[in-house]
Amino acid sequence: MQIPAQIDAERLVVRPFRDEDIAAYLEFMTDEEATRHLLLESAQKTESGARTLFDFVRQSYATDEPVWALAIATEAAGFIGSCGISLISGTVFECYYSLLPRHWGNGYATEALRALLGHVFMSTPVTEMRAYMSPANPRSAGVAERIGMVRKGLQVHPQFGNRGLLYVITKDEWKASSKSGAGNPPSNADPHQARITPKPGSSPD
Numbered sequence: 001m002q003i004p005a006q007i008d009a010e011r012l013v014v015r016p017f018r019d020e021d022i023a024a025y026l027e028f029m030t031d032e033e034a035t036r037h038l039l040l041e042s043a044q045k046t047e048s049g050a051r052t053l054f055d056f057v058r059q060s061y062a063t064d065e066p067v068w069a070l071a072i073a074t075e076a077a078g079f080i081g082s083c084g085i086s087l088i089s090g091t092v093f094e095c096y097y098s099l100l101p102r103h104w105g106n107g108y109a110t111e112a113l114r115a116l117l118g119h120v121f122m123s124t125p126v127t128e129m130r131a132y133m134s135p136a137n138p139r140s141a142g143v144a145e146r147i148g149m150v151r152k153g154l155q156v157h158p159q160f161g162n163r164g165l166l167y168v169i170t171k172d173e174w175k176a177s178s179k180s181g182a183g184n185p186p187s188n189a190d191p192h193q194a195r196i197t198p199k200p201g202s203s204p205d
Contacts (some may be wrong), residue, residue, distance in 0.1 A: 001124050003066045009115040012074045012108060014083060017058050021071050024079040026050050028100050037134040038098070070098070073114040083112050085120060090160060091127040093120070097143065110136065110143045121174045128171070130159055132164035141165060148177040 007014040009021040017025070028034050029050035043049035058068040081099035090093055094118065097109045118127050131149060132138040141151070149167035156163050169177075 001066075001067070001126075003061055003070070004119055004123075005066065006012060007035075007070075007115045009111045012072055012080070012112060012115075013072050014112050014116050014119075015073055016061055016083075017054060017069070017071050021073075021079040021110045021127070022051070024100060025054055025082075028081070029053075029102060030096070034098070034101050037137040037140070038167060070116070072097075074108075075125070077103070080108060083109070083116050085116070085126070085129070088130060088185070091125050092130065093115040093126050093128070094132060097140075104139075107119050110146050112144060114147050117169070119173060121171045126171065131167045132169075133164045141167065148173065 003016055005015065015197045023083055026047050029040075030047060031043060035045055041049070044053055057067045057069045057188060067084070071079050072081040072083055073079050078102075080103040081097070083095065083097040085093045085095045095113065097113050099109055117129055120129065121146060129149075132155070133138070133144070135154065144167035145151070147169070149169040150173075153168040154163050155166040
């Protein structure tokens, strides 16, 4: 699936990573609090490892199988976090969302995820979106609930084998929610993150 050039939301945009994002991206990846719920390799939490992951994602944009890892950015602050999707199987995908700690609590993750899923469900063949997250990270669950995802309890990730709290929404459920106005979140309390797109060989949380 083709990476979108930009997805516009009320206060932010979701777009591919750019050169100017690297400083804020490295700040996030090397922040212990920011990555507390992320099952990253130790090397990926270093500046060199994070830079390698950043470059890997950007290089993938030009391939037939781009990594759907995108920047969340505001006009005032630039890069404030990241969100994206990855394949589970067939037309079933999972999503992730993460923010720099100084931007927690403003509703940005909820707004970005709503914009991302709106684009995905309306413009791609995706029929179901999942979010796996650490049970110890209830703020991520709050974002999933605010955009209308349904809690399915603790589940084993079908690819990585680790147990996580699962939320799910289908394309039909998303369309019905959008028509009724349900799932439109307030712009308050935000989660830390759900998961970060891993470098090949690493595991999500």
